[in-house]
Amino acid sequence: MNIAIGTTDLIILGLYLVGVVLFGSWVGGKQKNLSDYLLGGKTLPWWAILGSIVATETSTVTFLSVPGITYEPGGNLQFLQLALGFIVGRFLVIVFLLPLYFRGEIYSAYEVLKKRFGGTTERVSSLAFIVMRTLADGLRLYLTALVLEKVVGIPLSTCIVIIGIGTIIYTCLGGMKSVVWNDCLQFVIYIAGAIFAFAVIIESLPNGWSDYQQFAITHHKLTMFDFSWDLANKYTFWAGLVGGLFLSMATHGADQLMIQRYLGSRSQRDAAKALGISGFVVFAQFALFLLLGIALAAFYTNFPPQTPFGKSDEVFASFIIDHLPIGIKGLTLAAVFAAAMSTLSSSLSSTTSALVNDFYLPLNSSQKQPEELVQTSRLFTALFGVAQITVGIASQSISDSVVGNVFSIAAISTGLILGIFFLATFSKQASQVSALLGFLVGLIVVLYVAFEMKTQVAWPWYTLIGATTVFIVGIGASRFLPEIQTAVEE
Numbered sequence: 001m002n003i004a005i006g007t008t009d010l011i012i013l014g015l016y017l018v019g020v021v022l023f024g025s026w027v028g029g030k031q032k033n034l035s036d037y038l039l040g041g042k043t044l045p046w047w048a049i050l051g052s053i054v055a056t057e058t059s060t061v062t063f064l065s066v067p068g069i070t071y072e073p074g075g076n077l078q079f080l081q082l083a084l085g086f087i088v089g090r091f092l093v094i095v096f097l098l099p100l101y102f103r104g105e106i107y108s109a110y111e112v113l114k115k116r117f118g119g120t121t122e123r124v125s126s127l128a129f130i131v132m133r134t135l136a137d138g139l140r141l142y143l144t145a146l147v148l149e150k151v152v153g154i155p156l157s158t159c160i161v162i163i164g165i166g167t168i169i170y171t172c173l174g175g176m177k178s179v180v181w182n183d184c185l186q187f188v189i190y191i192a193g194a195i196f197a198f199a200v201i202i203e204s205l206p207n208g209w210s211d212y213q214q215f216a217i218t219h220h221k222l223t224m225f226d227f228s229w230d231l232a233n234k235y236t237f238w239a240g241l242v243g244g245l246f247l248s249m250a251t252h253g254a255d256q257l258m259i260q261r262y263l264g265s266r267s268q269r270d271a272a273k274a275l276g277i278s279g280f281v282v283f284a285q286f287a288l289f290l291l292l293g294i295a296l297a298a299f300y301t302n303f304p305p306q307t308p309f310g311k312s313d314e315v316f317a318s319f320i321i322d323h324l325p326i327g328i329k330g331l332t333l334a335a336v337f338a339a340a341m342s343t344l345s346s347s348l349s350s351t352t353s354a355l356v357n358d359f360y361l362p363l364n365s366s367q368k369q370p371e372e373l374v375q376t377s378r379l380f381t382a383l384f385g386v387a388q389i390t391v392g393i394a395s396q397s398i399s400d401s402v403v404g405n406v407f408s409i410a411a412i413s414t415g416l417i418l419g420i421f422f423l424a425t426f427s428k429q430a431s432q433v434s435a436l437l438g439f440l441v442g443l444i445v446v447l448y449v450a451f452e453m454k455t456q457v458a459w460p461w462y463t464l465i466g467a468t469t470v471f472i473v474g475i476g477a478s479r480f481l482p483e484i485q486t487a488v489e490e
Helices: 007-025 033-044 046-056 060-071 079-103 111-114 119-152 154-204 209-218 237-253 256-263 268-302 313-322 329-369 370-397 400-426 432-451 457-478
Strands: none
Touching: 007 046, 007 060, 007 154, 007 329, 007 432, 033 079, 033 154, 033 256, 033 329, 046 154, 046 256, 046 268, 046 329, 046 432, 060 119, 060 268, 079 111, 079 256, 079 268, 079 400, 111 119, 111 237, 111 329, 111 400, 119 154, 119 256, 119 313, 119 329, 119 370, 119 400, 119 432, 154 209, 154 268, 154 313, 154 329, 209 268, 237 256, 237 400, 237 457, 256 268, 256 329, 268 313, 329 370, 370 457, 400 457, 432 457
């Protein structure tokens, strides 16, 4: 094996991987029923929900790629315009969508759609979430394993299996409570890793902080706003505010991955507090990653790499391996895996919750004891983990462009589901047929835009296009289609 790090750092990384499994298994405790397993018994404090929300939406791709934005020539802080839209979108979720999830006892976001439209709408939305979440997070698992392969030198497929199995174990044994508390721990680890890396770079520059400031100013790295109306530019104020707003409403208001966290909180008030504050934490987190990217650019200007980087995404990972001191290197690599495992474990828990509540329980609830349902949920969690591992291994033969397109489709699916939630919230006339017709037309339109117009329309607009198409078509169809009974499927 060609190991790229020393024994000390390898031990730190190994202890982290073992530690999160043991910690997650211990903190989850014993689950007596589905509420314990899928919602943490609804006993989780708001600040733990906050940490879990932020850690869940921060994958390894985010941790390694966002610094690459400001590293590139011409790169600056304009990505933060998107984070401004995220903040606004979360407050709209708090006002319009969050109350839907605290009306009665529910476990899945899509149960709301069943009450409003019928079982088919619930299952279509849930299935879209399950499929796209499994594909997207299988790809994230693959991208994380690429780092482990470079560090440890073992085959990529083995790396995928190691990370996947570790995540499966603590998610299966500890349930939602394990996921949330591990998310909080992993949030602290990856933020600490980024701060340590930033400090090491500043210390390495000939004149320290003054060199950093001079580089940032000279190369216009601190520019944050672009008020142009270019739809092809993904980092304009309007794409950030409007596109980011709709994207945040979709990912945090109509996606089981996040809604499961709200349902695990002690009250709607606690969920609202966690969600509202998370927007500002994410803004600060992105700012840290972007400032780190500027530091990397300043560092490699003073100390050029022996071989130019092929992609900006590679810069931070290469710096970690080549330049961080012993101990800090192991900690920062642990941060890379912390970002990945927090997202993957949340994905396993949320897809299990959707499958159990939207598909399994309607057929089997009267025949199963609470303990049996918990064991069944554990089995589904393991199966979803195996599915993600399979996607990760299969991704080795997929081109980078296809990988990027699948991530786009994952974002697109949340926009379509958001459109259905808009119909449920703002239209009294919309029926199940009109909602499903809107979903179908919206899917066709947004896929066309994403693949045939991707040079004219940037990805932050996809969610807006999908959601508004579903809503407009649904409203129109409800006026022209005869009313039909939608409760037949239930």
